[in-house]
Amino acid sequence: MKERKISEAVIRRLPQYYRQLEELKETGNERISSSGLASIMGLNASQVRQDLNCFGGFGQQGYGYHVDTLFNEMAGILGINRLYKSIIVGAGNIGRALTGYEGFVQKGFKMEAIFDVDESIIGTKLGGVDVLHVDDMASFIKDNGIDIGIIAVGREKAREIANTMVESGIRGIWNFAPVSISVPIPIENVQLSDSLFVLSFRLQNR
Amino acid sequence: MKERKISEAVIRRLPQYYRQLEELKETGNERISSSGLASIMGLNASQVRQDLNCFGGFGQQGYGYHVDTLFNEMAGILGINRLYKSIIVGAGNIGRALTGYEGFVQKGFKMEAIFDVDESIIGTKLGGVDVLHVDDMASFIKDNGIDIGIIAVGREKAREIANTMVESGIRGIWNFAPVSISVPIPIENVQLSDSLFVLSFRLQNR
DNA sequence: TAGATTGTTAATCGATTAACAATC
DNA sequence: TAGATTGTTAATCGATTAACAATC
Numbered sequence A, B: 001m002k003e004r005k006i007s008e009a010v011i012r013r014l015p016q017y018y019r020q021l022e023e024l025k026e027t028g029n030e031r032i033s034s035s036g037l038a039s040i041m042g043l044n045a046s047q048v049r050q051d052l053n054c055f056g057g058f059g060q061q062g063y064g065y066h067v068d069t070l071f072n073e074m075a076g077i078l079g080i081n082r083l084y085k086s087i088i089v090g091a092g093n094i095g096r097a098l099t100g101y102e103g104f105v106q107k108g109f110k111m112e113a114i115f116d117v118d119e120s121i122i123g124t125k126l127g128g129v130d131v132l133h134v135d136d137m138a139s140f141i142k143d144n145g146i147d148i149g150i151i152a153v154g155r156e157k158a159r160e161i162a163n164t165m166v167e168s169g170i171r172g173i174w175n176f177a178p179v180s181i182s183v184p185i186p187i188e189n190v191q192l193s194d195s196l197f198v199l200s201f202r203l204q205n206r
Numbered sequence C, D: 001t002a003g004a005t006t007g008t009t010a011a012t013c014g015a016t017t018a019a020c021a022a023t024c
Helices: A008-026 A034-041 A045-052 A067-078 A093-099 A102-106 A134-144 A155-167 A192-204 B008-026 B034-041 B045-053 B067-078 B093-099 B102-106 B134-144 B155-167 B192-204
Strands: A084-089 A109-116 A129-133 A148-151 A172-175 A187-189 B084-089 B109-116 B129-133 B148-151 B172-175 B187-189
Touching (some): A008 A034, A008 A067, A067 B192, A093 B093, A192 B102, B008 B045, B084 B093
Parallel strands (some): A172 A187, B172 B187
16 A cells, blocks of 8 residues: 555545445445456546555455455545534525435434524424524534534525634535635535536537 | 547536636626636636637637626537426435526526326426326427436436436436436436545545 | 466556747 | 737646556
8 A cells, every 4th residue: 555645536436436336245246356347337447456556455366356345445445434423504405405315324424403594494303303593503513523514505605604614613514505615624515507517518519 | 719629627627617707707807817717716827728728719818808708608618598408307305406496497407397206296396397207208208309307316216217218319317316327318427425425535534 | 277367567648737929 | 019818839747558577
């Protein structure tokens, strides 16, 4: 395991490996070669080996990779199956959808609360999660040691909320507002419409 | 305007330019230089000029780019503001969230119907859109000349639905199911959990 | 053992950045 | 005009792919 810096391109492929290995595991595959994995994922075998070797020598000459082992390694590399205490800000369409998404909880992302400004829903529950007022967010983060803040509000409020989260000691931000936010902690900006626009571009340029 | 192939990296940046120009326009900026645009977007000025020149010489020496003009050019390049007739399959969390999202309609993506298998909601409306049975999807696509199919079902059904869409003559697919689907038409796979996993990775590797 | 396949170094390819003449 | 900034060619950098000795 070399101490080289992991490139952005490699990082973006990690979840793909994870997902693919999960599927191989579920379909009962015990072993997989770099060329096998490359072929189902549309990559190059050399690339697969290079990628994996950023983190360790998980394979075995003449055999390939043990699916279950590699899957677990990948989960470890990504930090999945730890418990991440999360909160959502914004109980609109996207906020609600994320609240109810089983998949995240299974992977260790537990929703501790959802924040909004709409008095008519504050105090109620959405998908089993308490709805609280945004004004109480900062203290909630501090008191409960929240790890991840999910921003699902309009773009006017997004930056302000991100800053409050950072000040309150949150560790990472998952931003769905259509603005790029830069903060001194890890942040992932999900721009849903970007991929729709790319689709539109491709439709036009065939 | 050279007839070179547009690289994937450039294509992914196009929506970012579009969004940034929209914001510049809204904040009343009339002109922007490649270095100005680069600096707010975290890119390199040369890169911005290279990217834009894939599509035409939109700038003017000594002046820069006219924001409004460039914004409109970018909309044209992406194919935004045409009318795209769209349908959503799957009235779960994500399907509902997408149905109700104003932003898409504003950009020309009109939701014509939403399909599901749950008899209790078929015949009703969600966010003003008719809920129909999935069995009627193929004929609906043909009869109404649907352009874009949005897949928001579980991963077991996703590939089957994608194939039916293709057979029915849909032009592009926006897939939210957590499986990569390959079809002979343009498709954008949105893997929400991928970006969450990347966030988790970054939290662990600081 | 022979065949298969890794880990890793070297070669290639493509994308990003720098440089600068053209020109508004 | 002088200054600014483009469009474009050339240089650099990094990522992908190829090659192959090591070894299970």
